[in-house]
Amino acid sequence: MTEGRVVTDKRATIADVARALDLTKSTVSRAMNGFPDIAQATRLRVQRMAEVMNYQPLSHAQAIKTGITRSLGLVLQLSDHDAHRPFLAEFLAGVSASASTKGYTLTVASADTHADLITNFRTLMRDGKADGFILPRAMVEDPRVTYLQDAGVPFVLYGRPPKSKGCSWFDIRGEDAMRHAVQHLAQLGHRRIGFVNGGSVYAYAELRLQGFLVGMQAAGLQTDPAMIMQNAVTETDGFAAAEQLLDRAVRPSAIVCAIDQAALGIYRAAQARGLQIGQDLSVTGYDGIQAGAQAQPPLTTFGVDNNAACLRLATLLICLIRGTPPTLLRDTATATFLVRGSTGPPVTS
Amino acid sequence: MTEGRVVTDKRATIADVARALDLTKSTVSRAMNGFPDIAQATRLRVQRMAEVMNYQPLSHAQAIKTGITRSLGLVLQLSDHDAHRPFLAEFLAGVSASASTKGYTLTVASADTHADLITNFRTLMRDGKADGFILPRAMVEDPRVTYLQDAGVPFVLYGRPPKSKGCSWFDIRGEDAMRHAVQHLAQLGHRRIGFVNGGSVYAYAELRLQGFLVGMQAAGLQTDPAMIMQNAVTETDGFAAAEQLLDRAVRPSAIVCAIDQAALGIYRAAQARGLQIGQDLSVTGYDGIQAGAQAQPPLTTFGVDNNAACLRLATLLICLIRGTPPTLLRDTATATFLVRGSTGPPVTS
């Protein structure tokens, strides 16, 4: 009678492997951890046997000596608008999948106040629930960076901090996306192009603005400061920004938008004015909309390979934790332009 | 010169506490873990000293003997529409916050295929990354339950399984919500009320349908089977379902909807037909829309206290893991009706 069976199969321990190979635990341990003083032959035998016996070191048993538990930390900020985007699921999935590939797991915590955030970092580290952190959405002034940096805790930013004081990050070249968008629109004949930027507390905002401006200049177009809106991160924000833009005496014939959700708000504002998207008004969005995904409704945008980004982030953090090179990495990835029905030549009135 | 400082402050160990009290580690251990053979006085001294020295047992050090690491597992299913709802962030936040209150953390993994799901459960358990699982969205035929049950792993369902073979769950009484919605509409004078249900693979669907039917009967209204739509879980689904309902010869004057996202699709379909919400068509939604939250646009709905639900789920799972009573719990919570601008008396044509 099998009552209350909680574990399915007995786990092989390092001792088992050692015994099977007539070696000592320490040899097995060093073989598995890639120490240089182990004969290639032995290492191979050990690895093979580990494979056969399905042996994997128990992370919390190692942790007791090493302090590392093979887990990545992610602290969500509820106040952040990103937390409420559909994108979050993809992000979590991407990171956890990448992490598990390398034997790591994802520990998620959440904070609403700033103090909570720091407390969470502290306790997660202290209790060995995270060996390092992934910080989504780099901010211009980022208290997380400050804290983690002088606590000596490994972390990776998603986004480029303006003043990168020696921290690692991965980012997507949003500025190029903005520039290409302008170029695309300019080629279609647009001359009055508006820009709806995202939250200026985030590092990406300045970059994307610059990208937009560079694009305008390259296209030989005049930039009207009144055509540039800031801080639109939600659908509602986008709606409000678009209202301002569209209710001007001379309205833009096209709007470039830094955040996908905001772009949807622009759609709504346009529709409310009876403007046909892709005709009376061209709209180009950007941000988390996945490459190949169908924006609903169709939005001309830069698709971002979120999975790849997550993979880079996780991999990088793991390198940092392990102390294996590259110990400091900054990398960017491009976004692929996806032309859909939301742009077209300007109506010649 | 402090180079590479990784840990901020030295952690107190059980030995430290024992020494400070002139006791043995074993006494301290048993005192902390509530063993009965410890004098009340000693227990108090130990607890107080632990407090003072800020001692907390290292979960992975305990795990090496006990096998439990004080972490709750959550495996997201990407195929699930829920994964893409804004609601996810709240859920994660709620669960992780509740867990951390009790010294637990949240480990998140993800799966896209069904096999992945099971594999994830296995490895997370095997590697001691989760002591038990929270399963969102109970399904009618739930392979997770089957697996976890005969693996003897503790878990808690969010939702009531139709045939609960001895598993614990927590749920919100969606059927009451549906019933009240009908009642509300009937009182306003509606007689032709449609129903847009959610995914029939989920356990809630049948419950909500029954709630709707009971409500109709209680109001003395005739139920037209053609007025009942199934499987609308997204905005798009809701749109499609509403199209069918609204393009009939006799269209409903009100629609009750089981899923908030689908309700938004109903809005769109209505607007496309020039129908004024709350006037030409009343709409009532339900699901994850948080109590007090502003539905955008205003939707008459049942607000759900997600935080409370998360707390219940986490607490319950922790009880199960620890084996402390109640070892089997089924509980439901109500939803509070929030009347907004999306309902009104039917237009008398």
Added chain:
DNA sequence: ATGAAAGCGCTAACAG
């Protein structure tokens, strides 16, 4: 009611 001692699975000196 408490202590002594052994050991969990693993790593890390230090020998040889």
Added chain:
DNA sequence: CTGTTAGCGCTTTCAT
């Protein structure tokens, strides 16, 4: 190159 030995922080018999 490999074995020996000693822990890491905690739990858990078994004595007393």
